[in-house]
Amino acid sequence: MTAVIETKNLSKWYGNVLGLSDVSLEIESGITGLLGPNGAGKSTFMKLVTGQMKPNIGRVSIDGQDVWNNFRLFSRIGFCPEQDAFYADVTGWEFLTGLLRLSGYSGADAADRASRTLKIVELSEDKDRKIRSYSRGMRQRVKFAQAVAHDPDIIILDEPLSGLDPLGKRRLIRLVKDFQSEGKTIIVSSHVLPEIEAMTSRIVMIHQGKILAQGDIHSIRDLIESYPHMISLKCGDPRAVAARFVSDTSILKMSFGPDGRSLVVETHKRDAFFNRLQAVVLETAIEVEEITSPDDNLQAVFDYLVVK
Amino acid sequence: MNPNINPGGPSLWMSFRRVFALFCFLGRKTGKSRVFLLLGLIPVAIAVVVRIVMAGRSEDVVAVFNEILMVFYVTFEIVILSLFYGTSIVAEETEGRTLSYLTTRPLAKTGIFLGKYAAYVTLMVLMVSASLFFSFFIMNGHRFREPALYLMFLRYAGALGLGIAAYTALFAFLGTFLKRAILIGLLFGFGWENVVQYFPGSTQRLSLVHYMKSLMPRRAAGGPLSILLFRLEPSKPAVAVLILTVIAAAFLGLACWLFRTKEYLYEE
Numbered sequence: 001m002t003a004v005i006e007t008k009n010l011s012k013w014y015g016n017v018l019g020l021s022d023v024s025l026e027i028e029s030g031i032t033g034l035l036g037p038n039g040a041g042k043s044t045f046m047k048l049v050t051g052q053m054k055p056n057i058g059r060v061s062i063d064g065q066d067v068w069n070n071f072r073l074f075s076r077i078g079f080c081p082e083q084d085a086f087y088a089d090v091t092g093w094e095f096l097t098g099l100l101r102l103s104g105y106s107g108a109d110a111a112d113r114a115s116r117t118l119k120i121v122e123l124s125e126d127k128d129r130k131i132r133s134y135s136r137g138m139r140q141r142v143k144f145a146q147a148v149a150h151d152p153d154i155i156i157l158d159e160p161l162s163g164l165d166p167l168g169k170r171r172l173i174r175l176v177k178d179f180q181s182e183g184k185t186i187i188v189s190s191h192v193l194p195e196i197e198a199m200t201s202r203i204v205m206i207h208q209g210k211i212l213a214q215g216d217i218h219s220i221r222d223l224i225e226s227y228p229h230m231i232s233l234k235c236g237d238p239r240a241v242a243a244r245f246v247s248d249t250s251i252l253k254m255s256f257g258p259d260g261r262s263l264v265v266e267t268h269k270r271d272a273f274f275n276r277l278q279a280v281v282l283e284t285a286i287e288v289e290e291i292t293s294p295d296d297n298l299q300a301v302f303d304y305l306v307v308k
Numbered sequence: 309m310n311p312n313i314n315p316g317g318p319s320l321w322m323s324f325r326r327v328f329a330l331f332c333f334l335g336r337k338t339g340k341s342r343v344f345l346l347l348g349l350i351p352v353a354i355a356v357v358v359r360i361v362m363a364g365r366s367e368d369v370v371a372v373f374n375e376i377l378m379v380f381y382v383t384f385e386i387v388i389l390s391l392f393y394g395t396s397i398v399a400e401e402t403e404g405r406t407l408s409y410l411t412t413r414p415l416a417k418t419g420i421f422l423g424k425y426a427a428y429v430t431l432m433v434l435m436v437s438a439s440l441f442f443s444f445f446i447m448n449g450h451r452f453r454e455p456a457l458y459l460m461f462l463r464y465a466g467a468l469g470l471g472i473a474a475y476t477a478l479f480a481f482l483g484t485f486l487k488r489a490i491l492i493g494l495l496f497g498f499g500w501e502n503v504v505q506y507f508p509g510s511t512q513r514l515s516l517v518h519y520m521k522s523l524m525p526r527r528a529a530g531g532p533l534s535i536l537l538f539r540l541e542p543s544k545p546a547v548a549v550l551i552l553t554v555i556a557a558a559f560l561g562l563a564c565w566l567f568r569t570k571e572y573l574y575e576e
Binding site: 047050051052053054069072074075079081083085086087088089090094098099102103104146 | 318322323326327329333334338339404405407408410413416417568571573
């Protein structure tokens with residue numbers, strides 16, 4: 001696949017503060033999660049990609065065209081900012097139709113699109129209420145609506161799930177995935193790891209303005225060889241299983257869960273362990289209820305990389 | 309994407325029109341506009357009172373109107389309106405953190421700035437003209453049949469409009485690069501602009517209000533407000549119009565250039 005968004009040696013600083021340092025990325029269509037703690041440089045990256053800032057060094061391009069001051073590209077971009085900010089005293093409907101008109105839609109088209117988008121984000125019934133009377137979750141949704149209402153093929157979402165309740169988060173995640181299935185290029189940032197994990201496995205980890213890692217979360221996890229894989233096994237007799245692995249040199253550590261029914265194994269050779277486990281299960285006829293990888297998630301990978 | 313949208317993006321003119329329409333709408337809804345609309349009622353109320361109190365003394369009434377024109381409209385209302393609307397063109401977007409809604413749209417930055425400037429100038433001109441209309445015709449009601457009266461109104465409204473355009477351009481320029489533009493604007497609008505009128509020589513030509521007053525009716529010296537009168541001969545009206553136009557265009561050009569090239573960061 002060809003890259004839709006490309007950054008080369010992208011650097012940005014604010015006075016003496018480094019915002020982003022030497023970031024080279026190729027982002028293809030689909031969802032890319034931008035993950036990092038607050039102040040990591042996620043918003044700076046998004047502002048550079050959306051042409052709100054000019055890089056100090058390097059370049060950012062969309063389909064080969066530089067973004068900075070290239071406003072003709074912006075009809076292809078939908079941006080949902082992090083900040084909870086709106087024009088004073090406008091209703092959801094006025095806000096959305098006003099911004100659609102800015103994108104070049106006629107009054108009738110803007111009304112039609114606003115109506116459809118408000119329905120998608122489930123705000124149709126509240127469209128005539130002032131935004132300042134909306135709950136935080138509703139404001140997040142109307143902000144999301146303005147980013148997608150003009151049907152952009154690149155959607156940049158800066159912390160879109162912030163302030164949403166669990167149900168709202170699930171709905172928005174579903175919406176983002178729906179847009180992905182339409183072939184759009186979506187960048188979503190978050191500092192909450194499970195949120196990103198729920199949307200995509202393709203991630204860019206950013207910390208102190210630098211890219212720590214990028215790619216598939218599971219592949220990244222595999223690359224971290226200095227850290228063992230953690231595998232949790234839930235079965236009726238975990239001690240019997242553990243006994244079979246005591247002499248196995250690929251096992252670094254074994255411990256039992258507090259419930260007495262689970263065994264947590266740390267190993268560098270995950271595939272070898274699973275092959276051996278299969279044999280053990282067949283030999284002992286122990287019924288395995290659940291196998292999970294507690295550290296095969298973004299939090300663990302992020303912690304490992306930052307410590308590294 | 310909508311196939312009806314020009315894939316090449318909008319022209320400067322289209323950007324201007326879209327932003328102008330949005331901010332004509334948004335500008336009307338702000339609390340600031342309501343306050344300034346009420347402010348415009350002050351001279352109307354004064355006009356009503358003067359007409360009642362000075363009934364039958366038409367020359368005195370006209371003289372009072374001229375004082376209102378010079379003191380309220382020229383040296384106060386258009387300055388305060390321009391100051392608040394002009395500096396807010398950029399400041400309200402950065403302080404309200406709404407700038408990204410504009411700058412991530414397919415709009416030329418120059419079009420964004422000019423569109424918002426034009427929308428706010430239009431709102432101010434409408435507010436001032438409405439106030440001027442009522443106060444002018446209430447106080448000059450006895451001259452309804454004179455065609456010259458209507459020309460005079462148009463001249464005053466036009467001069468105030470030009471003043472608004474020039475002051476707003478200046479304050480908008482300050483707002484593009486100063487964080488506390490409103491304070492600097494206050495010092496300029498109500499400090500320098502007033503004080504310089506009483507400097508000897510031609511220093512007063514370094515103020516906008518000098519050219520505004522040059523377009524207003526001449527007043528006789530003396531009376532309680534004589535301190536507000538010219539110490540020097542006013543500039544010729546054509547020169548005043550030209551200079552106000554040049555000032556508006558120059559500051560607008562500078563402001564557009566700054567807005568196009570400068571990055572605006574939201575304060576944490």
